[in-house]
Amino acid sequence: xxKSKNIYDTTSLSxxxxxxxxxxxxxxxxxxxxxxxxxxxxxxxxxxxxGDVKKRVPAQPPSKPEQFSDVLNDVDKIIMPGMTHWNHPNxxxxxxxxxxxxxxxxxxxxSAFNINGMLWKSSPASTELEQVTLDWFRQMLSLPExxxxxxxxxxxxxxxxxxxxxxxxxxxxxREKGLAGRSDIPRLRLYCSEHxxxxxxxxxxxxxxxxxxxxxxxxxxxxxxxxxxxxxxINEDRKNGWLPFCVVATVGTTSTTSIDPVPEISKxxxxxxxxxxxxxxxxxxxxxxxxxxNVFDGVEFADSLVVNPHKWMFIPIDLSVLYxxxxxxLKKAFSLVAEYLxxxxxxxxxxxxxxxIQLGRRFRSLKLWFVIRYFGIEGIxxxxxxxxxxxxxxxxxxxxxxxxxxxAPTPFxxxxxxxxPGNLSEKELDFLNENLMNKVNETGxxxxxxxxxxxxxxxxxxxxxxxxxxxxxKEAWKLIQKFYSKIK
Amino acid sequence: xxKSKNIYDTTSLSxxxxxxxxxxxxxxxxxxxxxxxxxxxxxxxxxxxxGDVKKRVPAQPPSKPEQFSDVLNDVDKIIMPGMTHWNHPNxxxxxxxxxxxxxxxxxxxxSAFNINGMLWKSSPASTELEQVTLDWFRQMLSLPExxxxxxxxxxxxxxxxxxxxxxxxxxxxxREKGLAGRSDIPRLRLYCSEHxxxxxxxxxxxxxxxxxxxxxxxxxxxxxxxxxxxxxxINEDRKNGWLPFCVVATVGTTSTTSIDPVPEISKxxxxxxxxxxxxxxxxxxxxxxxxxxNVFDGVEFADSLVVNPHKWMFIPIDLSVLYxxxxxxLKKAFSLVAEYLxxxxxxxxxxxxxxxIQLGRRFRSLKLWFVIRYFGIEGIxxxxxxxxxxxxxxxxxxxxxxxxxxxAPTPFxxxxxxxxPGNLSEKELDFLNENLMNKVNETGxxxxxxxxxxxxxxxxxxxxxxxxxxxxxKEAWKLIQKFYSKIK
Numbered sequence: 014x015x016k017s018k019n020i021y022d023t024t025s026l027s028x029x030x031x032x033x034x035x036x037x038x039x040x041x042x043x044x045x046x047x048x049x050x051x052x053x054x055x056x057x058x059x060x061x062x063x064g065d066v067k068k069r070v071p072a073q074p075p076s077k078p079e080q081f082s083d084v085l086n087d088v089d090k091i092i093m094p095g096m097t098h099w100n101h102p103n104x105x106x107x108x109x110x111x112x113x114x115x116x117x118x119x120x121x122x123x124s125a126f127n128i129n130g131m132l133w134k135s136s137p138a139s140t141e142l143e144q145v146t147l148d149w150f151r152q153m154l155s156l157p158e159x160x161x162x163x164x165x166x167x168x169x170x171x172x173x174x175x176x177x178x179x180x181x182x183x184x185x186x187x188r189e190k191g192l193a194g195r196s197d198i199p200r201l202r203l204y205c206s207e208h209x210x211x212x213x214x215x216x217x218x219x220x221x222x223x224x225x226x227x228x229x230x231x232x233x234x235x236x237x238x239x240x241x242x243x244x245x246x247i248n249e250d251r252k253n254g255w256l257p258f259c260v261v262a263t264v265g266t267t268s269t270t271s272i273d274p275v276p277e278i279s280k281x282x283x284x285x286x287x288x289x290x291x292x293x294x295x296x297x298x299x300x301x302x303x304x305x306x307n308v309f310d311g312v313e314f315a316d317s318l319v320v321n322p323h324k325w326m327f328i329p330i331d332l333s334v335l336y337x338x339x340x341x342x343l344k345k346a347f348s349l350v351a352e353y354l355x356x357x358x359x360x361x362x363x364x365x366x367x368x369x370i371q372l373g374r375r376f377r378s379l380k381l382w383f384v385i386r387y388f389g390i391e392g393i394x395x396x397x398x399x400x401x402x403x404x405x406x407x408x409x410x411x412x413x414x415x416x417x418x419x420x421a422p423t424p425f426x427x428x429x430x431x432x433x434p435g436n437l438s439e440k441e442l443d444f445l446n447e448n449l450m451n452k453v454n455e456t457g458x459x460x461x462x463x464x465x466x467x468x469x470x471x472x473x474x475x476x477x478x479x480x481x482x483x484x485x486x487k488e489a490w491k492l493i494q495k496f497y498s499k500i501k
Numbered sequence: 502x503x504k505s506k507n508i509y510d511t512t513s514l515s516x517x518x519x520x521x522x523x524x525x526x527x528x529x530x531x532x533x534x535x536x537x538x539x540x541x542x543x544x545x546x547x548x549x550x551x552g553d554v555k556k557r558v559p560a561q562p563p564s565k566p567e568q569f570s571d572v573l574n575d576v577d578k579i580i581m582p583g584m585t586h587w588n589h590p591n592x593x594x595x596x597x598x599x600x601x602x603x604x605x606x607x608x609x610x611x612s613a614f615n616i617n618g619m620l621w622k623s624s625p626a627s628t629e630l631e632q633v634t635l636d637w638f639r640q641m642l643s644l645p646e647x648x649x650x651x652x653x654x655x656x657x658x659x660x661x662x663x664x665x666x667x668x669x670x671x672x673x674x675x676r677e678k679g680l681a682g683r684s685d686i687p688r689l690r691l692y693c694s695e696h697x698x699x700x701x702x703x704x705x706x707x708x709x710x711x712x713x714x715x716x717x718x719x720x721x722x723x724x725x726x727x728x729x730x731x732x733x734x735i736n737e738d739r740k741n742g743w744l745p746f747c748v749v750a751t752v753g754t755t756s757t758t759s760i761d762p763v764p765e766i767s768k769x770x771x772x773x774x775x776x777x778x779x780x781x782x783x784x785x786x787x788x789x790x791x792x793x794x795n796v797f798d799g800v801e802f803a804d805s806l807v808v809n810p811h812k813w814m815f816i817p818i819d820l821s822v823l824y825x826x827x828x829x830x831l832k833k834a835f836s837l838v839a840e841y842l843x844x845x846x847x848x849x850x851x852x853x854x855x856x857x858i859q860l861g862r863r864f865r866s867l868k869l870w871f872v873i874r875y876f877g878i879e880g881i882x883x884x885x886x887x888x889x890x891x892x893x894x895x896x897x898x899x900x901x902x903x904x905x906x907x908x909a910p911t912p913f914x915x916x917x918x919x920x921x922p923g924n925l926s927e928k929e930l931d932f933l934n935e936n937l938m939n940k941v942n943e944t945g946x947x948x949x950x951x952x953x954x955x956x957x958x959x960x961x962x963x964x965x966x967x968x969x970x971x972x973x974x975k976e977a978w979k980l981i982q983k984f985y986s987k988i989k
Contacts, residue, residue, distance in 0.1 A: 023880040026887045028815070028967045029602035031538040038530030041606055042523060045613040050519040059625050063850045066629035074637035078877035081603065084870075088610065092867075095626030099616050107623070107841070112615035114517035115569065118529050120612035122576065124817040125533040127600035128587050135595070137547050138583030141554035149562035166654055167861040177707060191711025192680035193689040194744075200682030211839040215858050218835070219665060221709030223679025256682075267841055323861070327516070329612040330861055347706070351699040353595070353755055353952040353961070362551045370703050373655040373811075373818055379580075382572075389566035392511040399514045464841040473841070479516045
């Protein structure tokens, strides 16, 4: 049988031929161009049922090469129906994150380089561009110079490293002796508000604190941690033999984007000699707006801080940034240099592998560099400012409507609300709002998600996608009202 | 001043215009095509000095947008000289990993989708394609059906999750109570050979074992863990009050690619009721060759196994796969579902966020799908087989040369060797070989790295790049001999 030109020749022992890469590369660029241009024509929430995608993919891998054009066709046939389109301007669920075009192009380049930036030597450009762009980003956020930065994949991993560094700092020889079976150390406790992200709990579980090692501090009516309660908890725990070692404050909690009172919390941490980690994964980027600088009040006193450019700065996931004043402690917690990784330059350069669990490190700073340069600080600021305006616009509409109510302040662009016709029990309200949310999501025109506040079912609407304009927020509100009228 | 068409309009509040993305997308595809075609013309090891890249990037971020063409030009001017080119066919350092063209194209698509596959609902196609492709990969490696898989970013993180699951399994209520300050639990110990990867130590440090919680088992003359020593260590530790809970065996250690005797080790683990984790990050993929199946002997008895398609299967980093028999235990160790992440389908679907610390999950299975389909199993097998042949070819040349010696067996394609003229002390030999390696690397034509074996300086040469052909291995050998003649 004659071998088709378009089928990989398994006797070549090579990669795809260059001209074929060029051809399919162009095709994919065209595909992505149209996709991003028309992101609105796909449903933001996939409408498939569990198993629908799986059953269209053969259960066995192909032993012979397939036409690459068939693979690309299957993206349309098999993958696209199963996609929840985070790019859709009416994806207003979770904390929507969207990748900008310069960020996508940077990722293309980064995957072509395919370096591992574990050591300076293994990719000097990756290490040094990370140093420079993280300093740029620090300046954009008006953070003090003593904050040293590192890129991890996700905020969960950034926060875990922060908590591990806090554990290292308490001087109980955790690096040498660990935690288990030691009668010479107390139980350790970390504090965060009831509204802290679940990643804090996961980080704490991972490093061996257990659920009991996490104490949740109650929040005020605006869902902010109550500093007095934190003080009380620390005092009480000390009396009972616990060792308080870390507090996590959140700037922009996941349910409501509330901002914990970092200035007061930082004073308590200083007095109690406890590590303060600030989780500003979603909302931290807004500190680059002069009018929003105050969201970082007190953050200068933090021992560590996480902000995710991949969430609301139009950088493709994953790119989470951890800043800390204590790079030496982070290094002590994680540095282990095997002989095969020793280089002659270890004293004069930064080897980022020394500051974390992951040895493999993609060239992620490239996308930070591309995006900041393409948009300029001003370009990014303008989009963020518009999102904040749109968020507050929507919150205003909720406030004006007699049968809707806002369930939390809207300090950023996330609105927590529910429908409330005024004559229903709490249980009935929960049912009504869950039903409303599901009906709206089933249209394939809008995707919103929920949380619970004081045990009440609350709908969240988030404006943070790069393609979201005023008309999309208007459409969302129209759709919500339409279905409310139908089901109330 | 007139606004140039090529500068981003900061009043647009939008992404890069579609036609501009298409234009620069084509340009970048052209750039990558030429780069991969000519990867040989760049030095495999960057020849810059520390600080060279940094000083060419402005210290402040741009407040105004820049021409995107300037950004791309700076890739050539600033980034390229600072690159260590993992794509170069004579990058024979560390465990070289190269991305194939279909993998790169998959990454382009994945970053355009920019989904977060934390929940089934947040991207059904991502979740279900991960399930199917990991089952494909399992079949390719002839692993039993009871192995359930998940994609993490790196082997370090995969192994940390395995060790955390092992900790969870010992039933000391670690999830509830943690490890610290408990007089009711013993000290915990993990075992691995002296040649296990440093990521095992990092994982152990992270979860709170401390360096003392890791016991290194000595190796035989072929750098394989000695099972009797493992038995003895476990017995001795039990007598002294330690709780042995995890053994890590390596299939393809980093220094020499030695293979620990997994069948014997697994028997000990079963008898001692200790979790067995197998680290086959680099070499595991070779189990897809019928003639290499035996490298996975005994692996069917492991509790968990890590293999990295991003290392030697031409998938762009990062894509590490963890297989385990105990997904329920992994889930118990890491599952925490916040209200805002609850969906109506949680009982009928797989939400991968439940099995790990990271909430954010890129659409990584796309690149596994693209690469397996484009090359077919046969295509991948043929390249692996060729690499193994070339590795052994090089090892043979070392063996034949009267003034070179092989320092370890070559079970895969990594050769450990040194020059030895026969009249030098060990210290002089170390100096000679370090000098030889540095001289060769400074040519910008070959990049090789070293390790220490029995305290001797040993050079490693690894054949695992997709562009590495017989002529490159020949050139490497010629270059090594040439410089040896010069400096001996």
